[in-house]
Amino acid sequence: MLFGFFDPLYLLIMLPGLLLSVWASMYTKSTFAKFSRVRAMRGYTGAQAAHEMLARNGVNDVTIQMTRGFLSDHYDPRSKTLRLSRDVYHGQSLSAVGVACHEAGHALQHAHGYLALGLRTALVPAASIGSNFSYFILIVGFLLRSQPLVLTGILLFSLAVAFTLITLPVEWNASARAKKAMVATGMVSPQEQRGAAAVLNAAFMTYVAGAVSALLMLLYYLLRSGLLGGRDD
Numbered sequence: 001m002l003f004g005f006f007d008p009l010y011l012l013i014m015l016p017g018l019l020l021s022v023w024a025s026m027y028t029k030s031t032f033a034k035f036s037r038v039r040a041m042r043g044y045t046g047a048q049a050a051h052e053m054l055a056r057n058g059v060n061d062v063t064i065q066m067t068r069g070f071l072s073d074h075y076d077p078r079s080k081t082l083r084l085s086r087d088v089y090h091g092q093s094l095s096a097v098g099v100a101c102h103e104a105g106h107a108l109q110h111a112h113g114y115l116a117l118g119l120r121t122a123l124v125p126a127a128s129i130g131s132n133f134s135y136f137i138l139i140v141g142f143l144l145r146s147q148p149l150v151l152t153g154i155l156l157f158s159l160a161v162a163f164t165l166i167t168l169p170v171e172w173n174a175s176a177r178a179k180k181a182m183v184a185t186g187m188v189s190p191q192e193q194r195g196a197a198a199v200l201n202a203a204f205m206t207y208v209a210g211a212v213s214a215l216l217m218l219l220y221y222l223l224r225s226g227l228l229g230g231r232d233d
Contacts, residue, residue, distance in 0.1 A: 014217065020208075023209075024202075024208070027205060031202035032095045035095040038094045041189060042188065043092055045092050046084050046097060049101055050082055053104040053105075054104050062082055062111075063081045068085070068086070073102075075104075080107070080110070082103050082106075084100055084103065098199040105175065108174075109170070109174060114173065117170050127162070130160040138150060154222065157217070168208065171203075175197075179196075179197050179200065
């Protein structure tokens with residue numbers, strides 16, 4: 001049985017996901033770079049924008065910190081910490097304001113008990129196990145022609161797939177909150193909001209690409225296992 005990269009079926013199924021992922025990554029980086037050169041008229045930094053958005057919504061227990069890395073921005077619900085990359089934390093561009101407000105949107109989701117965020121957080125341990133161990137279990141299962149091992153690997157990988165799918169509404173909702181708040185608080189004008197929104201829309205495509213790739217990989221495993229009529233020889 002051929003498996004993974006050396007399997008023509010694998011290449012046929014995964015190529016669309018790979019191309020989408022490469023395009024989404026390039027598009028996100030180019031869009032961020034484009035609007036990083038456009039200064040927001042009100043002059044807010046990313047950190048100030050995030051603080052303003054949270055304060056306007058009555059959330060005052062979130063710590064805003066600077067972190068290393070490019071587009072490494074994220075919200076940690078365990079410690080109620082919003083971490084912004086250096087370019088976003090200090091930046092006064094539409095990109096910086098948009099990304100910072102998006103992460104603040106996650107903090108608002110947490111504060112307001114947004115169901116999808118709670119589900120995603122609950123899935124983190126299981127998804128981590130699934131993504132880290134499913135591939136090795138599947139390899140052993142296919143090599144030994146052990147259907148129970150293959151099914152176990154597929155089940156574990158399905159947990160990782162579920163995580164990527166629940167991430168989509170979480171990210172979209174955070175961006176929707178950010179787009180609304182940026183104009184409502186006066187951080188950007190309605191005209192500027194389109195530029196900041198373009199950055200968030202581009203970033204969302206990376207999550208779409210990740211979900212598509214995960215689904216295609218699951219399809220491959222199901223076909224190779226014979227569960228969808230494929231053959232494992």
